Amino acid sequence: MGGDEALTPAGRMFLQPQMKQIIHCVIGLKKEIDVESVKSEIRNSTLLKHPRFTSLMVRDRRGVEHWRPTEIDIDNHVRIIEEALGEQDESAINNYLSELSIDTLSMDKPLWEIHLLLLHKCVIFRIHHSLGDGISLMSMLLASCRKLHDPRALPTISASASNTTSRFSLSNLLLTLCFCFIFALDFILRCLWIRDTKSALTGGSGVELWPRKIATATFSLEHMKTVKTALNATINDVLFAVISSGISKYLDFRAPNELRDGVQLTGLAMVNLRKQPGLQELSNLMRSNSGARWGNKFGMILLPIYYHRSNTSDPLEYLKRAKAMIDRKKRSLEASFSYRVGDLVMSTLGPKFASLLNYRILCHTTFTISNVIGPQEEIMIGGNPVTFLRANNSALPHALILNMVSYAGRADMQVQVAKDIIPDPEFLAKCFEDALLEMKEQVTAKI
Incomplete structure (x- = not known):
């Protein structure tokens, strides 16, 4: 128990039966997916350096949730879909996401998965909401991406601006x-x-x-x-x-x-x-x-x-x-x-x-x-140009x-x-x- 870390209150809430939430980040790619290259990218990525992604969710005798460090087997987290899911890529991907939206994640491993839809050139990254929110997930993914026309540079994200500034009175x-x-x-x-x-x-x-x-x-x-x-x-x-x-x-x-x-x-x-x-x-x-x-x-x-x-x-x-x-x-x-x-x-x-x-x-x-x-x-990820980014939950x-x-x-x-x-x-x-x-x-x- 010495290495265990308690979940935050928000993380515990997203484990309740009524509020279980899984975030899906969907990445469309231009070239065919090389499975071994993807696994290599995961092993060398910042993802496996983050304690949330290398910990099991466990409960103590009082039922209180904790993160417990564990060894990661990449093969248990990567699901490979080799068959075509439909004639059109967009409808096939959306139909697959529809099924995932009412599916859960196994609690026997850290709460994330990567699904590779090979024939549709699509990667779906799933994380449990107790690990973090959509901004955290997108930041994690984009840390592994580079600009398409400047392979050494990280993606540029514009800040949202507010137009409702007013003087104090x-x-x-x-x-x-x-x-x-x-x-x-x-x-x-x-x-x-x-x-x-x-x-x-x-x-x-x-x-x-x-x-x-x-x-x-x-x-x-x-x-x-x-x-x-x-x-x-x-x-x-x-x-x-x-x-x-x-x-x-x-x-x-x-x-x-x-x-x-x-x-x-x-x-x-x-x-x-x-x-x-x-x-x-x-x-x-x-x-x-x-x-x-x-x-x-x-x-x-x-x-x-x-x-x-x-x-x-x-x-x-x-x-x-x-x-x-x-x-x-x-x-x-x-x-x-x-x-x-x-x-x-x-x-x-x-x-x-x-x-x-x-x-x-x-x-x-x-x-x-x-x-x-x-x-x-x-942008590109692992040298493969990204055609679209989408998200749902x-x-x-x-x-x-x-x-x-x-x-x-x-x-x-x-x-x-x-x-x-x-x-x-x-x-x-x-x-x-x-x-x-x-x-x-x-x-x-x-x-």
């Missing part, structure tokens, strides 16, 4: 405190009883066990930048406006006249809280005194959208509403508040109670969304989970659904893509 302070109170109260009421209006997208308790389907919505970052510049917004503002508009379009098609115009549906967004924005080098994440240290360091914010019949809505109105709402959220410090409260609850009342509260919030809202900033230029009580990753001028959003509730994620993905194109055309027409 008593009125600003009072406004911030007011927003803090309103959004904190909203969180508390969501935990207790308030829930979204039922719609064709609504999940609920037990839906995390239902079969899944995944589709991919692809966006041009140039189009997103064109739209955001026109209204002095951010990429996140544009993303959320696209989701608002796309969901309205989908509901118009799937359930016309089911909802009244203006009804609220709520998303749950995961926000990175590290002091240094963007992805960090692994060496930075592993330092205990770094503001970007390894682990789970994210807050949650509630992001309301409002259904509007798409044939009567100005596309840019979605962006104006999204920007105004997100600006208020930034001033409220809601993400930091949710992280601090969650950490306090886990430390004082235990991971089981914290898991219950998180599960209730998920059951009372409609969808989950996350956005990770990836490399700006093309295990199923949740939500029937709709959206995970976006940007890479080399485009952004791919994985649209994961409970297929018995949302049978046509490909159409929903197209609704999101069309929403951005409509906004870009509207902006272009006004120039």
Whole structure:
């Protein structure tokens, strides 16, 4: 027991039955995969230098979880899929990910795996959420990558910028405190009883066990930048406006006249809280005194959208509403508040109670969304050029989970659904893509 290390409260929460989560990072490659080369890269990578990836999760007599160092057998962590999973690479990969989204990891080995889809030139890296969050995972992977046109240089990650700077004043302070109170109260009421209006997208308790389907919505970052510049917004503002508009379009098609115009549906967004924005080098994440240290360091914010019949809505109105709402959220410090409260609850009342509260919030809202900033230029891993980067995670009580990753001028959003509730994620993905194109055309027409 001398070498054992206790799990963090967040790590323990992600081991609870209701909140077990596995993160999937999906890497598309240009050339064929050399299995032995991949195994060699793993043996020499920073991954095996990190204690989380070389430790078993064990429980002591009191049921408290600990990390225990162990020897790594690479062959137990690499799964090789030699057969074709479908005629088209994208649909085959997404179908495979759909099955993984309701699959677990064996507790008999360190909680990570790498799946090699040989004929589809795709690598899927799976880690249990108790090891770290999406930012940690992407940083781990990118530490092994190099720029395609400069093989000695690490990938460049742009920092996300905020456009809501304001000078200190008593009125600003009072406004911030007011927003803090309103959004904190909203969180508390969501935990207790308030829930979204039922719609064709609504999940609920037990839906995390239902079969899944995944589709991919692809966006041009140039189009997103064109739209955001026109209204002095951010990429996140544009993303959320696209989701608002796309969901309205989908509901118009799937359930016309089911909802009244203006009804609220709520998303749950995961926000990175590290002091240094963007992805960090692994060496930075592993330092205990770094503001970007390894682990789970994210807050949650509630992001309301409002259904509007798409044939009567100005596309840019979605962006104006999204920007105004997100600006208020930034001033409220809601993400930091949710992280601090969650950490306090886990430390004082235990991971089981914290898991219950998180599960209730998920059951009372409609969808989950996350956005990770990836490399700006093309990269390679093990000398093999990367064609795309994507991410998703295990199923949740939500029937709709959206995970976006940007890479080399485009952004791919994985649209994961409970297929018995949302049978046509490909159409929903197209609704999101069309929403951005409509906004870009509207902006272009006004120039």
